[in-house]
Amino acid sequence: MSNLVFWLWFGNVFFDTIGQLAFKAAAIAPENKLAAEGGGGLVAYWCGLVRRPALWLGIFSYVAEFLLWLAFLTLVPLSEGVLLGSVNIIVIMILGRLFFHESLTPLRLIGIGLVALGVAVVGAF
Amino acid sequence: MRKFYLIGFLFLLSFDTLAQISFKMTAEAAAPPALDSAWFLRIAAQPWVYLAISGYIGAFFTWISLLRRAPVGPAFAAAHLEVVTVMFASFWIFGEQPDLPRLAGAGLIIAGIIVLAFSEKQQEAEAEHSRG
Structure with a gap:
């Protein structure tokens, strides 16, 4: 793997992870919940959501990830590129635990591990 | 809660799959690909590309709704x-035969x-239990 390919790969994992964590943070922001419970319901929830900087950080990350992905695929065949997905799954699992205190029961670890393995097998051959 | 996840993921998968299939339809209808204005015009003239974008938007709203709880x-x-x-x-639409490793x-994913x-x-049962 050349230096450039590595950094494109790293950037893709980085922005995918930031994007997912930002979306999660925006989705559970207490301000939105208060607005929704204050009688506004779903409309108030979504109106609050568009004012969350985390939501826009997530959207920005998605766009950045998409551009890096295109650049990555011009240098690496798609079959090798798909392996990226498995790394993302594991990294987001670990950071979900760190940032949102999500419990990682043995069943969850096995389930997430099987999905990550399956995505790698689909991509690797 | 289980119903919420089931319906949520069903919507998410439908929107995501719709977007991917529509992108493929767009690409085929607008072939040959070239980074010129003629190609962009061919894409913009395809109804499929708007279905693909709708799929992405639908998937986005579904995903945020899922993350409120999941x-x-x-x-x-x-x-x-x-x-x-x-x-x-x-496979069904384009006749792309999946090979053995893909299957x-x-x-493994399933x-x-x-x-x-x-x-x-299990999590739900435990939450129920701790509530007494």
């Missing part, structure tokens, strides 16, 4: 069932999601 780690993994649905939709990978479904059931 833990992001297991939910992000479970969303990869999309790989399997797109594989089967491609094996799809099997197995992982069944395990995740069980883990949610």
